Amino acid sequence: MKKKLLSLPNFLFIFLIFALLTPNVRETDSPIVLILVIIGIEVIYIAYMIKNDVFRQGKNIVTVLFVLFLIWQLATSKFNLVNQVLFPAPENVFYVFVTQWKLILTGILSSLRLLALGFFYSLVFGISLGLIVGWIPVLRETIYPIAKVLSPIPPIVYTPYVIALMPTFSSASILVIFLGIFWPTFMNMINGVSAIDKNIIDSARSMNVSTPTMLFKIILPYSLPGIMDGLTISVSFSFMILTAAEMIGATSGLGYFVQKFAAYSDYTKELTGIIVIGVVVAAINYLLRVVRKLVIKWKPLV
């Protein structure tokens, strides 16, 4: 236990706190939020360390994180080695959470709402259409080649057009996310149907199952782990599309938040926005992993 406490992250932690509490060359906002964040990371780290004997990965991640914070703090606030406008102090970036919490929170909620809706529609249509098209040879032969041409077009390309086309920004974002997620889901599903284990299909056919039973009780559950694994990639991807769309035409949301302050060269708040987006995407991915673990017990994550 004693040996563990003397590890590198803990030294860095003490060093960081010390740096934040001692006087700086550059004048900054209160370091309180940043200190709370760092203490939070340290508490999680220690909790994990006590629970698991081998925790090398976590140790390395925390070390890198703390070193980055330390370099950032020393180069800006402490010794003022870099340009003040382009490289804001970490204290200031995190203090934005106090001054702008309302805008950030509404931004997160607004972005999440659009994301959830776009996601929901694209999954429902992508999975069910993919199942049907994949299962019926005539449809697959006809539609698959067409889909193969349409699917690789990056949604960002037609984002401005969709925003001009749709009556409201929400509907435009939902459509853009829909188009971004629908194609990979649809294509995956078609491929999944043709790649399904022949033993399972024969076994089901020998039981004389109906076509809906085959599609929704055999092929869908069989493909579900693949779909769930694909979702983590899709979430990051759709968040990218969404924030890009928000930067073009929204009046709320995280992309809008970032864009608004970039227009005034307020890079402090822009950095805050970037951090928030990163944390939100990571949180969604984490949530998806938890859901996958609970729903699909028969095929553990690798």
Added chain:
Amino acid sequence: MSKIEIKDLSLEYGQEDKTFLALDHINLNIEEGEFVCILGPSGCGKSTLLSTLSGLSDPPKTGGVYIDGQKVEGPGKSRSVVFQNYSLLPWKTAANNIVFALNQVDKKGKKEAKRALALQYLKKVGLEGFEDKLPDELSGGMKQRVAIARALAVDPEIILMDEPFGAIDPKNRLQLQELLLKLWQSEKKAKTIVFITHDIDEAVLLADRIVFMTPKNVRADLKVEFPRPRIKEDLYKNQDFIFFRNHLVGLFYANIGEQIGGEEVVI
């Protein structure tokens, strides 16, 4: 009328320009309650023959399979199939795999009754207490026990088995063979079983009748007269058994000799 009648059955694989004849004008009758083993080397078409019986194959080129005089056009409730490769649904527990099969033959029945029936059949195959295990948590032999329980639970008239014990280690295989015989003999009205194998000893132990296949066709149709219940160790001491077995081995060798152009082959 026999339970199963195979009349002038030919089956072709492949597309228009590249076809492969798998079965060539086969005629065979199987009686009700009979345990028939179809024996033959790999690639002789025995699994294809079974897939025409189960209704999973493409439509035949000539002739067809008739069950109770009705031509087989696809899978049906009267037949259940046990495959060599584990064909359980990996996301369903042992009991739920059986319940799923029961749901396909009886859409209305109560869930509790079906589960109770599933547990009853799991008990019959010696898997009491394993009902809530997923297939991946079971050994290969246990999975095949579940597959047998599933095939029996739907109460078919005919059970089609495609090398069901082919991938099981010898000790477990013997146990499964004995279990299968016990279950088959304990049914009030014996079920008709068509069992595909390339294992001569397995065929002699299990069957009333052995149909020996060479590529595309039936070469020999032999009655197995040894009294039941058959015990493997006792069979091995029986002179008649040794004679009969040698005859079958001879058929195997003759066949391989032919395949390689008449040259003597050492195996």
